[in-house]
Amino acid sequence: MSQHLLSAADLSREEAIAVLDTAAELARISDRAVKKLPTLRGRTVVNLFFEDSTRTRISFEAAAKRLSADVITFSAKGSSVSKGESLKDTALTLEAMGADAVIVRHGASGAPHRLAHSGWIEGVVVNAGDGTHEHPTQALLDAYTLRHHLSAGKGALDGRRVVIVGDVLHSRVARSNVLLLRTLGAEVTLVAPPTLLPVGVESWPCSISYDLDAALPGADAVMMLRVQAERMNAAYFPSVNEYSRRYGLDVRRSDLLADDGIVMHPGPMNRGMEITAEVADGPRSVIVEQVTNGVHVRMAVLYRLLGATDALEEATP
Amino acid sequence: MTTVLRNVRPYGEDLVDITWAQGAITAIDPAGTAPTTSDTVIDGRGLIVLPGFVDLHTHLREPGREDAETIATGTAAAALGGFTAVHAMANTTPVADTAGVVEQVWRRGIEAGYCDVQPVGAVTVGLAGERLAELGAMADSAARVRIFSDDGVCVSDPVLMRRALEYVKAFDGVIAQHAQDPRLTEGAQMNESELSGILGLRGWPAVAEEAIIARDVLLAQHVGSRVHICHLSTAGSVAIVRWAKERGVDVTAEVTPHHLILTEDLARTYDPRFKVNPPLRAAADVAAVREGLADGTIDAVATDHAPHAREDKDCEWAAGAFGMLGLETAFPVVVETMVASGGLDWRGVANRLSERPARIGRLDDQGRPIAVGEPATLVVVDPDSTWEVDPARSASRSANTPFLARTMRGSVVHTVLRGRPTVSEGTLV
Numbered sequence: 086m087s088q089h090l091l092s093a094a095d096l097s098r099e100e101a102i103a104v105l106d107t108a109a110e111l112a113r114i115s116d117r118a119v120k121k122l123p124t125l126r127g128r129t130v131v132n133l134f135f136e137d138s139t140r141t142r143i144s145f146e147a148a149a150k151r152l153s154a155d156v157i158t159f160s161a162k163g164s165s166v167s168k169g170e171s172l173k174d175t176a177l178t179l180e181a182m183g184a185d186a187v188i189v190r191h192g193a194s195g196a197p198h199r200l201a202h203s204g205w206i207e208g209v210v211v212n213a214g215d216g217t218h219e220h221p222t223q224a225l226l227d228a229y230t231l232r233h234h235l236s237a238g239k240g241a242l243d244g245r246r247v248v249i250v251g252d253v254l255h256s257r258v259a260r261s262n263v264l265l266l267r268t269l270g271a272e273v274t275l276v277a278p279p280t281l282l283p284v285g286v287e288s289w290p291c292s293i294s295y296d297l298d299a300a301l302p303g304a305d306a307v308m309m310l311r312v313q314a315e316r317m318n319a320a321y322f323p324s325v326n327e328y329s330r331r332y333g334l335d336v337r338r339s340d341l342l343a344d345d346g347i348v349m350h351p352g353p354m355n356r357g358m359e360i361t362a363e364v365a366d367g368p369r370s371v372i373v374e375q376v377t378n379g380v381h382v383r384m385a386v387l388y389r390l391l392g393a394t395d396a397l398e399e400a401t402p
Numbered sequence: 403m404t405t406v407l408r409n410v411r412p413y414g415e416d417l418v419d420i421t422w423a424q425g426a427i428t429a430i431d432p433a434g435t436a437p438t439t440s441d442t443v444i445d446g447r448g449l450i451v452l453p454g455f456v457d458l459h460t461h462l463r464e465p466g467r468e469d470a471e472t473i474a475t476g477t478a479a480a481a482l483g484g485f486t487a488v489h490a491m492a493n494t495t496p497v498a499d500t501a502g503v504v505e506q507v508w509r510r511g512i513e514a515g516y517c518d519v520q521p522v523g524a525v526t527v528g529l530a531g532e533r534l535a536e537l538g539a540m541a542d543s544a545a546r547v548r549i550f551s552d553d554g555v556c557v558s559d560p561v562l563m564r565r566a567l568e569y570v571k572a573f574d575g576v577i578a579q580h581a582q583d584p585r586l587t588e589g590a591q592m593n594e595s596e597l598s599g600i601l602g603l604r605g606w607p608a609v610a611e612e613a614i615i616a617r618d619v620l621l622a623q624h625v626g627s628r629v630h631i632c633h634l635s636t637a638g639s640v641a642i643v644r645w646a647k648e649r650g651v652d653v654t655a656e657v658t659p660h661h662l663i664l665t666e667d668l669a670r671t672y673d674p675r676f677k678v679n680p681p682l683r684a685a686a687d688v689a690a691v692r693e694g695l696a697d698g699t700i701d702a703v704a705t706d707h708a709p710h711a712r713e714d715k716d717c718e719w720a721a722g723a724f725g726m727l728g729l730e731t732a733f734p735v736v737v738e739t740m741v742a743s744g745g746l747d748w749r750g751v752a753n754r755l756s757e758r759p760a761r762i763g764r765l766d767d768q769g770r771p772i773a774v775g776e777p778a779t780l781v782v783v784d785p786d787s788t789w790e791v792d793p794a795r796s797a798s799r800s801a802n803t804p805f806l807a808r809t810m811r812g813s814v815v816h817t818v819l820r821g822r823p824t825v826s827e828g829t830l831v
Contacts, residue, residue: 171713284599
């Protein structure tokens with residue numbers, strides 16, 4: 086893995102598999118009564134969250150703490166950021182505190198890239214979601230979940246068919262997943278109304294469809310993206326009802342999947358809009374599992390980025 | 403008091419000596435034959451002499467943002483870039499939408515003295531796009547405003563645009579349109595393309611520029627007015643202006659140096675130094691604007707020199723200000739993109755950097771031929787010398803050049819404004 090994790094494209098196939106393997110190893114350790122590893126003792130990991138995202142923040146916090154890192158969480162609300170402090174000054178402050186890794190969530194696409202390449206800080210930068218750009222650890226946890234169900238928790242995802250549905254235009258999850266799942270050999274189909282697909286999407290390494298019913302049959306997994314109701318006011322689609330009818334996942338549609346096909350959602354869900362409660366809580370749903378896997382994958386990312394190359398073997402019974 | 407500039411090639415042609423007195427050229431003799439009685443002798447070293455450059459589009463930031471640029475520092479940068487006149491854009495604080503503000507800018511330009519400062523007046527009060535500013539008062543003021551622009555903002559209301567085009571006919575004015583449909587570019591960050599989708603930056607479609615240009619050339623034709631298109635940036639815009647000129651519409655257009663040379667790929671760095679309005683476009687657009695400039699569809703190179711305080715660029719892309727410096731790097735960009743490729747000869751460079759912009763702005767004593775009786779408003783350039791862009795050596799108060807640390811070929815050696823040197827051997831006088 087390179088110095089930072091800014092984009093799913095930073096990961097080669099070998100590196101991606103290595104992260105997933107490390108995560109699997111760490112998951113086994115987490116089954117023990119004492120979940121904590123001494124690996125990152127004395128290292129400081131900063132959670133720098135310019136956007137509210139409770140689930141991603143606590144997932145990273147849990148990951149860093151289980152590796153015994155000192156964790157500082159810096160949320161935009163109630164901090165100097167809300168008083169107009171710039172990204173640069175916040176970064177310089179963190180640098181002065183000696184952050185070894187900065188996990189950043191920011192509303193501006195490319196903000197983690199700026200942190201990593203502007204010379205403001207020395208530490209490792211992990212992108213925890215930037216604007217409408219990428220969310221590489223979400224893609225890793227999705228790949229981990231897919232691998233667990235579709236490839237016996239080993240290797241890659243060659244030949245597996247994954248359908249990603251919804252607001253691709255504004256989705257960092259979709260961008261990172263298309264890149265990573267392709268790297269791992271999966272065939273990805275994006276399904277959305279044409280208004281919610283970015284210009285140039287036809288050049289992405291995936292197929293495109295406007296028709297969910299045509300894309301689902303035989304697929305190994307479907308990943309539903311959150312659709313914000315305010316998109317309706319910007320004329321991306323006429324109404325919530327029409328969106329649900331054309332692009333929502335209900336039981337009939339989820340039964341079009343392959344027999345062991347799974348249903349995923351990065352959360353938070355709009356039950357009744359992009360997914361029915363029946364499907365979200367149904368037997369194909371692995372949505373809660375995704376959350377658990379998120380901690381292990383993020384542990385693996387920190388573990389590998391912070392250069393703890395030999396401690397895992399020692400710690401593993 | 404006479405001065406002789408020895409051994410120069412007007413428009414890159416035969417070597418001559420040029421003598422002037424009281425600001426006007428008094429003699430042009432074959433090289434080495436000018437009388438030796440002049441008070442001052444400048445050695446032109448066989449370099450090229452052109453009429454002083456005229457910039458149609460300069461942000462001097464004064465009044466209001468003197469931390470980014472002042473009329474003094476901006477015009478010093480202009481002189482170093484070979485410019486003898488600049489058009490100061492109206493988006494200052496307060497906005498240049500009254501005779502009082504344009505006269506103040508004009509007077510401050512005279513005080514600074516590095517080049518002529520011709521204020522541009524706002525089309526609408528406060529650039530708000532709601533009602534016309536007192537265009538006639540600005541035209542009749544000491545500043546003699548002829549170009550009106552809400553630059554930075556598009557005059558998007560078609561009725562207001564029509565009225566503005568009609569109204570300025572009374573004093574031979576022109577509306578310089580910043581062509582950007584506001585609804586199609588809400589929150590836009592970069593050229594809309596395959597790359598914007600990958601980078602997750604809100605796209606700025608070419609059609610947002612082209613649709614306004616198409617509308618405005620039709621409006622100008624309908625009401626019999628002239629219209630000028632600011633910083634045209636797409637292949638489609640070139641095609642529309644070409645079509646309009648063929649139909650006889652009185653339209654002129656400018657392109658910036660950065661749109662002649664840089665492409666959207668620089669957005670991959672997420673460094674706001676490359677964030678500009680209109681955005682850097684694709685390679686095919688760059689090729690099209692070069693072709694348009696070469697064939698005369700595009701009349702002028704205009705810098706859109708846009709200084710910004712350091713903190714407004716030292717941030718994430720979305721928070722960064724739009725704009726980049728241009729005055730001191732315009733000439734080498736034209737050399738690299740137009741002269742080296744054969745797109746323009748030196749007559750062509752004089753035409754696009756001096757003569758046509760002066761005519762568009764109705765500046766009577768700028769962009770004149772190099773001939774006896776004409777103003778000694780000249781620039782001596784060395785097309786072959788190379789230099790590295792270094793903000794520390796720039797006269798601008800800001801440092802937001804997209805050419806940081808880039809080696810440029812082509813430099814300005816002397817700039818002369820009505821007989822008075824403003825730059826000598828590459829240094830401000």
